[in-house]
Amino acid sequence: MGIAHTINFNFDLDLPRKLRNAAQMILLQSPLSVSQQNLVLLAISEISANYIRHSHPTPTQITLKLDWSSLDFTLTLDDNGGKIANLEINELDELLNADLQTSGYGLSILKDQFDQCTYHVGTPKNQWRLKLQTENKKALYKIAIIDDDTVQLSLLELYLQEHELCLFQSPLDAFQWLKNNQVDIIISDIHMSELDGISFREHISAITHLAITPFVFLTGDSNESLENGIARFNIDDFILKPIQKNKLISVIDRVLQQRKSIEQQTHKLLDTDIKSKLRHTVHEEILDGYLISTFTQSADIGGGDCWHFEKLNNCSLGITLCDVMGHDLKSSFNAARLLGAVQSSSYHFQSTNLETSDYPSYLCDTTNHWLNLAGNDVLTTMLTLSISNESINILNTGGLPPYLVTKEGTLASLPFTAPLLGLFGSPIFESNQCVLKDGERLLLFTDGLVEIANDFQAETDRLQTLQSLFNTPYQDRKDMRDTISEFVTLLPNIDDISLIVIEKQPHKNLAGKFA
Template identity: 25%
Template sequence: MAENSILIVEDERTLRRLLEYRLGKTYRVRTAANGEEALAYVHEEAPDLIVSDIMMPKMDGFALQDALSEEKSTRAIPFIFLTAKADETSKQRGMRTGVDDYITKPFDIDQLLSRIDRLLERANVYQSQLDAKLGQDFSERLMPKRMPEEPGYDATFYNKPREYGGGDIFDWKKAGDDYFFTLGDVMGKGLQAKFYAFSFLGYVRSSLKAMMDSTRSPAKLMQKINQVLVEDEVMENTFASLLLIRWNPKRHELTYANAGHCRPVLVTDNGPELITYSDMILGLKGDTEYQDSTLTIPPGAAFMAYTDGLMEQQPPDGTMLGEEGVMRCTENLHTDDAPIDRLLEQVLDASHNDQFDDDILVFWLQRHA
């Protein structure tokens, strides 16, 4: 976890330096000599906690606290008053304005440290609970509730988001005799990636909807999505790998465009085979061209696509499993009753730890023999 930052506001130089030294051992510390200075710092970069004196020139502690309370963005910063004013009136005044703690001088530095710890811990727990809740919500919305049902096929997917995972997306849409699958990974980690993934999926969906009447080519759709991503300021610095797949179950045909995504695998009696063609990842260059490739699914064969969580699992030698490693784990699974379960087991068997570090997403399209 990132180091917590603390802002010390104290006009007396010696005490300010002492606090800076002692707190600096555990936290990232900034100091200000009065409320005015402190306020300017807070607007630059909000600290995780503020320790402030009350009596100071220019702007005193109360005025600082009032100013912080007026703004939504600063209201919730934990605040400790540190002062020689031991009298009840100022203490009550301090408490009333939303101060979290009140320590009178002369004080014991260990006592101050333990109170800081407690306040920060409380704030961090709230934050991570909130993150987990939001992350879960995003993750659920990024995945379909059901899968296509077509005679002669089993279409299944598995998804397990991690709290600190990335922005995996998976979606499908039926259009006439075709199905369009979207499978991808928005770069980054944690809640931010999930949020970007959520907006990105919105773009993809609306592009598909808008273009479906004029083209059925995944590559053309991909090109459009890339342009939007590069040109739109809201999506600036969003990069994503993506597979767009058109599936026609009657003709047993898959047509796909791949933008820098882990390459899918076709599993047949002859063993697994990488479906190799791919173009550049989305969001980097607006004029990137994408190409369609088509393959036929033979009777009894399976098509498998996934996100990098599988590939980045580490074997005991500290390297990465990689596309080849994942591919090897799919061998003969086209005849298995629970191919995704078996695949995950085999990937874990090949890794040095017994669980996945990142989001896991696997899509398995099985044609009956």
């Protein structure tokens, strides 16, 4: 019996983020793999962005439906707007061979990756429908087997018939084929007349895309003689003849699980290295008249939060907080790309004749231009501020509104918002002004801090807890920082969490600098 979840949304320019957040928690219940879940979130982002960019008139109601069985998964998006203009879902290979300025890559990727991708125009609703086959619980491997003994090769084929097998009697034929193909594991006899297994292994080592592919030998040699060569020839394991089916399957599963574990650890180390560059530590007294604290926690893998602090002059500071949509390593890479563009724009702002109060609109305008030209696969929110002793200028494009915390500890939302960047060619960006009194705080944060998909009560409880943190008398500032840091650290790390606290102080002459 199938499972279905349906959620209705009113249209607004924050639609991509709302749809993704709603879908994210539902997808955790589905049978989809992590990569398939990320593909569905990509589809939601791409389709909702098309509603905003190309649907005329824009819809007022959108219905998201996710349903699945043990065999397949279906994503359906219904809307009551006009037809998406100039929509063509081309084959991906056609686009890759077309002019570089050709558009439509996002939708073509969806058509290429989903088993079904259709768009139906109708009355009273238009409908997107995308389908995926769910991956089997038991993984099927693609295995290359090389053995010049036809009887032995047939036996291995019988033992491993549920997997995708690529069988070769000739090691030289196998080498030529493997130069242009990828497999999960290579199994080779060690004693072959045309080319022995050790030499074949050395040939394979020269193929770049097979550099970390597991390699297992079949041999009648003694354990001792072959064990001495395992490290020398980069062999993952060996199987002694006569081959037993249970032993064969056990070795394959163990070797592939070991390799998967190594890849995951490498993936996480790379992810951690990227994130260390996305949210650097900032000195609390970077700007005279304010104390600025930062708190952050990263998702297990992926996440796209990043921030940038720029001293505009001795008495003003620019702050930018971004949340690139996505929950895999690609979102971290995209956040790094975006951060580079933001840093470049901030640097060039210094050479303009603009007032520091123009920094938010300048940064949003240049970043929007970059997204349209070079970063059209990046969907991000961005909250940008310029801070001086007199006031704070705020421009929020698609992010959650900042909170003003009074001296009494009351939270008030500042609903300053503009459309997501990259959706329109040349929008007009205008910042809003906010003045903090001594002792008041401004909270900037990404959705990982407060949003809990499909659980309004839990979200309300978390907001109340957050408010209580700023309504508590502390012994000193370190006590406050430790308490807030503990609160952030203990939150579920499904998504990146970023929090910047800006506190107005009586004017003092402090020389601030980056830590």
